[in-house]
Amino acid sequence: MGGMTTATTPDTHPLVEKHAADLDAAAAALAARSYFSRYPESPSPRVYGEGAAEQGKAAYEAHLGKPFAALADQPTDGTAVGDEVSPYGPVLGVTYPHLDVDAAVAAAEAAMPTWRDAGARVRAAVCLEVVDAINKRSFEMANAVMHTSGQPFVMSFQAAGPHAQDRALEAIVAGLVEQERVPASVVWEKPGKDRQGNPAPLRMQKDYRVVPRGLALVIGCNTFPTWNSYPGLFASLVTGNPVIVKPHPRAVLPLAISVDAARTVLREAGFDPALVQLAAEGDGEGLAKTLAERDEVTIIDYTGGPGFGGWLEENGAARGQLVYTEKAGVNTVVVDSTDNLRGVLGNLAFSLSLYSGQMCTTPQNVYVPRDGVDTDEGHLSFEEFGQRLGAAIGKLTGDDAKAVELLGATVNEGVRTNAASLGDLAQEAGGTVVLDSREVSHPAYPDAVVRAPGLVAIDASREDVYTRECFGPVTFLIGTASTEQSLAQFRDTVREHGAMTAAVYSTSEDVLDAAREAAADAGVALSENLTGQVFVNQTAAFSDYHGTGANPAANAAYVDAAFVANRFRVVTARRHV
Amino acid sequence: MGGMTTATTPDTHPLVEKHAADLDAAAAALAARSYFSRYPESPSPRVYGEGAAEQGKAAYEAHLGKPFAALADQPTDGTAVGDEVSPYGPVLGVTYPHLDVDAAVAAAEAAMPTWRDAGARVRAAVCLEVVDAINKRSFEMANAVMHTSGQPFVMSFQAAGPHAQDRALEAIVAGLVEQERVPASVVWEKPGKDRQGNPAPLRMQKDYRVVPRGLALVIGCNTFPTWNSYPGLFASLVTGNPVIVKPHPRAVLPLAISVDAARTVLREAGFDPALVQLAAEGDGEGLAKTLAERDEVTIIDYTGGPGFGGWLEENGAARGQLVYTEKAGVNTVVVDSTDNLRGVLGNLAFSLSLYSGQMCTTPQNVYVPRDGVDTDEGHLSFEEFGQRLGAAIGKLTGDDAKAVELLGATVNEGVRTNAASLGDLAQEAGGTVVLDSREVSHPAYPDAVVRAPGLVAIDASREDVYTRECFGPVTFLIGTASTEQSLAQFRDTVREHGAMTAAVYSTSEDVLDAAREAAADAGVALSENLTGQVFVNQTAAFSDYHGTGANPAANAAYVDAAFVANRFRVVTARRHV
Incomplete structure (x- = not known):
């Protein structure tokens, strides 16, 4: 040219x-x-x-x-x-x-x-x-x-x-x-x-x-x-x-x-x-x-x-x-298994915490088998995985002065209401609050409303709840019958409701292949086994497409x-x- | 690649x-x-x-x-x-x-x-x-x-x-x-x-x-x-x-x-x-x-x-x-002047006759200054230009057996009605029928309704008539105050009503430049001084874009x-x- x-x-x-x-x-x-x-x-x-x-x-x-x-x-x-x-x-x-x-x-x-x-x-x-x-x-x-x-x-x-x-x-x-x-x-x-x-x-x-x-x-x-x-x-x-x-x-x-x-x-x-x-x-x-x-x-x-x-x-x-x-959409993570649990938890905790989940790319729905996940620290039950993720978030955001440099402030009343209503949401969905969204005091700005991420565990059958975008520091841990169901729900919900991002964690090449197929069908980019300093909610200009135009989240x-x-x-x- | x-x-x-x-x-x-x-x-x-x-x-x-x-x-x-x-x-x-x-x-x-x-x-x-x-x-x-x-x-x-x-x-x-x-x-x-x-x-x-x-x-x-x-x-x-x-x-x-x-x-x-x-x-x-x-x-x-x-x-x-x-749109020709009148008339007559004007690319509106046009055969008045164009069409389509190989057959009742109503159309528009749409007998297919192009002269003020698509063998010769008005009408009507094609005839580089500007503003491709075997209604794959997507005729x-x-x-x- x-x-x-x-x-x-x-x-x-x-x-x-x-x-x-x-x-x-x-x-x-x-x-x-x-x-x-x-x-x-x-x-x-x-x-x-x-x-x-x-x-x-x-x-x-x-x-x-x-x-x-x-x-x-x-x-x-x-x-x-x-x-x-x-x-x-x-x-x-x-x-x-x-x-x-x-x-x-x-x-x-x-x-x-x-x-x-x-x-x-x-x-x-x-x-x-x-x-x-x-x-x-x-x-x-x-x-x-x-x-x-x-x-x-x-x-x-x-x-x-x-x-x-x-x-x-x-x-x-x-x-x-x-x-x-x-x-x-x-x-x-x-x-x-x-x-x-x-x-x-x-x-x-x-x-x-x-x-x-x-x-x-x-x-x-x-x-x-x-x-x-x-x-x-x-x-x-x-x-x-x-x-x-x-x-x-x-x-x-x-x-x-x-x-x-x-x-x-x-x-x-x-x-x-x-x-x-x-x-x-x-x-x-x-x-x-x-x-x-x-x-x-x-x-x-x-x-x-x-x-x-x-x-x-x-x-x-x-x-x-x-x-x-x-x-808008419902960004999704499928957790199947890992040989680096610490990396998974750290990476996910950061992704959920950054800007209090107010990115269009922050994960909302995390599918975890009800039977739990195999990890390098042994098999974790669904509940244990949730607790470990909650603990990782707590560790990352436990110190107010440091946390605000990651969380920022909530942008509007909708976000604040979502963050403050996890109990109601869990009750509505027949689920449980795994981690409440903690109110953080900003040392320099006392009027800022700062919220750490919260986690709500619910069942995969409650699509009525988790297919709605719930903007802000609210993440659903969705219990599924199997990773197969996780992937099927991932594909179907993203096709119908859209997503800007998706991630999968698995040690199995077969599961990763199936996740790639599901992502291709759903029309959403997939991040695989992110455990380091790259996060699912970040895309790099010139290399990563932001959005695909292939699902309802963005045309x-x-x-x-x-x-x-x-x-x-x-x-x-x-x-x- | x-x-x-x-x-x-x-x-x-x-x-x-x-x-x-x-x-x-x-x-x-x-x-x-x-x-x-x-x-x-x-x-x-x-x-x-x-x-x-x-x-x-x-x-x-x-x-x-x-x-x-x-x-x-x-x-x-x-x-x-x-x-x-x-x-x-x-x-x-x-x-x-x-x-x-x-x-x-x-x-x-x-x-x-x-x-x-x-x-x-x-x-x-x-x-x-x-x-x-x-x-x-x-x-x-x-x-x-x-x-x-x-x-x-x-x-x-x-x-x-x-x-x-x-x-x-x-x-x-x-x-x-x-x-x-x-x-x-x-x-x-x-x-x-x-x-x-x-x-x-x-x-x-x-x-x-x-x-x-x-x-x-x-x-x-x-x-x-x-x-x-x-x-x-x-x-x-x-x-x-x-x-x-x-x-x-x-x-x-x-x-x-x-x-x-x-x-x-x-x-x-x-x-x-x-x-x-x-x-x-x-x-x-x-x-x-x-x-x-x-x-x-x-x-x-x-x-x-x-x-x-x-x-x-x-x-x-x-x-x-x-x-x-x-x-649909209103394909347009602007006639200003020529050093090859015979080429202009032959080319236009063919363009209007091919498939009885039933191409989405056939010219409908031909702007001619009311003062007439300078040609290599001397100055022609508006009326003389219309007569010469009508004569060229007549010559091209005068022999039924040959004409049907160019005209084809009318595709539907709408086209037949348009072709049969030139007198009414001229009366409605305060214009005149320069050339009626001749009924041609098909030697092989007696039931075919075959029509040669007709020409109706009307004034540039009658936009209500000539900005409607009149599909089939009907062309308006539109009398304007000047080529400047022709180009302005060309630009404005195509911007508003769309066009797949446009053409200009002029010996003046200034007029051609102005026509290019008008075509760019209107978002329609322009053919300049076609007098040979390339016609405004034809586009070549790999080279000519068919349509532009820049005016209402096509997106x-x-x-x-x-x-x-x-x-x-x-x-x-x-x-x-």
Whole structure:
């Protein structure tokens, strides 16, 4: 593909040369699905520089209690919104200009032709420059995400910073590669003969022009405002579409910072900042629906609940919109046997504890045979396995001061209610509470509600309970007749209710094979025997697909060809030569 | 991409080696969008063999008045359907077993795992073998399509035979390439250090498995039963999905022959013929809706009217189905000026006459400045241009015996009504009939209703009339204030109402540039100054995209990456190494 450009791409922008090698390296990694990371995940001063953490915190604090001035040049109806309260307690007090939607849509559409005609490689280089600019604000972002999502600080730095930035770059190169697969021009020559039988080929020049679909909308979520928004944002932008970013009303600041960075780079690179606009809203305004109902909107990326996600899909179909959704599911672990019990328990305890189970990838359903599991520490009964897992969680989260650095804070009342109701849930399900969700006191933020994971043991027959998503620090230990039943339930429940992740623990190759078959049937990625420092709820950009698009939890994956290939179209102009 | 295989592909099937070089050559042509054809379009005995035409006709005639026995092994409810009547007059009298839908769905799903696990390259080779088998039946197919669609014979041979087969191969290699972009397996190695500071990378083996979405449904149309069905059929099949083909009740035989060929090859290749099944229905049964409402159906390809197409899109969104539709539009020609009037008139007359304007790509709206056009034969007024075009059509279609070989027969009452109502239409629109649609007598088929193209001149202000699709031999000559207005109307009407094709005639590079901009904005492919043996209503497989997916006429294009990339998903299994 080297050297191919779109017909309208002169490749003349200075950022093209600056980023050419980096884009090529990222594209090669994406094709190979090998390890690749541009943005260091360590918040160490040795990596990000002495004082970076302090400067980032100060930059975050400078936003508090004030209007977010950097977006004052967006078209606004003159009102301001902003209701963010940190899950750790403090009121943020940041206000954001409220979009004049008509004017914003018009501005986005007006900005599009120049961006379209700049060509794919210029767009990719500008997008990468945007992500680099966001990376420089990683500590500011970490504080903003911590205090909107409730993530613990280090996770907030990593997941909302470098990991999200790597996912952004992944989307950028995926979009670039896909556009550059389209040749700029070809001379098509069909063999033929004239009436005398002499060769007389038909020759046509065909110019293929990559065109964007039109205005794109990104709808952010509360828990992962950047990580879940960047793939759609940059996939749409790199393919030529202007983007309106509608953050969750309780997690605006991280996307306001991101949009500010994008607009600054776009402006400096000679493009219209209206290519990326922030549509902040007050709680309950329903701005996402208002925007989704605009006929100008052609692409929607959404992370959130299945109710509104389903509405977006149907509403979008009626309007010819592309709608990419990540909704909800029942992430599953099948425990059969292990030769490293300590590794299993440690790994699972960490997976369940991280961010108090508030990841879309946290396991909810852990299938364990009622007869128990064989381990390197002997056979454990179902009850013993539950107790050991509970103990591992207790050990990991027993010290409040350390625990909060792993658990973070609960993000909303729904999570708090789930965490506080394990007894009721167990009673309803005819089960038992193996481990209650412990309330943890945050030494620095007394108003934060912090919860350690809880475990409820129930029987496999109670699908009515465990096939509902129970978001937050609640895990079901589901007793089955056998690993065979565990796998069957895994397959059937994920096919019907969806899942972002799945894991299996077994020493038997036959069981692992059967788990792979069940995962393939269910359409969910499988992690096998994770006992170390890789966790089922984490996926690596450039290598792990996030979601599969093959079960009801999400209709797309970060980032495959299907995620980017339909965000642009090809318009041919042909003529005789 | 060479050498990469999916994890479950041993590449051991004998057809893989047989077709390897051909698949690679086709893939290279598709990447380059250069000229490529596997199946010769000439029906000459020098190409297809002495007696091939006669044998094909005999094979067609052997179907008439009988049950279609080759599909007797499909699951059936015991009833038979079949109401086909040739647009040329004869009743076909073929009956088809009516599917037992429950049993057919179950059979398709049961056939899927083996097909999935065969791997992409085996599937592609088997699919190519199917198309080769269909190619051998091209004369039988030509008769079947002629007598269901009303296409003239040579067109029926070419469009429903080799051209459709090339589109099938295009879909096959597009799907193969897309699947082979996914590596089978990778060792992911993340740099890291142990507590002593020694290198201790995290290493994971990740196996990527291509999995199909599930049961696919192809809904055929009356006018192009094979050409419009093969891309979806083979795109779904090569990506691992079983397919149920629901033909138009008046054009069953061409798809029955195709499904028979597919099932025969599948069986011989060791696969379950239930991977491809025919769902014939009686007129008015509504079987497409019944099938689309099955939750097992995950992919739908549809060609037909916008009403049902829109329903499929919305119904599909609610079920998480992928729905690819080609509906209707207002194909457009902008006439500005020419240095080859004779070429323009000859080319346009042919485009309008071919199959009596019953192609989804036939121009409907021809914009001409009211002040007329400059030509190499001097300035022509609007009226003179219309008269000259009418004369060219008259010359091309004036001899009944020759004309029927170009016009074919009208396919249904809607077309006949449109053709017979030009006077009313002109009166309604305040316009004039420039050329009435002449009734042509078919020398061989007295019952055929054959119509030559008609022309109605109306004013650009009458959008209410010319933005409706008026299917069949009816073309509007639309008088505009200027070429500028022509281009603006072209852009706006196609954005709103869709188009499969567009053309422009001008000697001015500025006008051509403006037309390219308008086409890019409207999202429709543009043919410039066609005056020879390439026609706006024809697209070449491997080079021309059919449709763009960028305007309301169709939400997809034959065949780009987006058409195939989402028909399969990738399921990862990862573990430490």
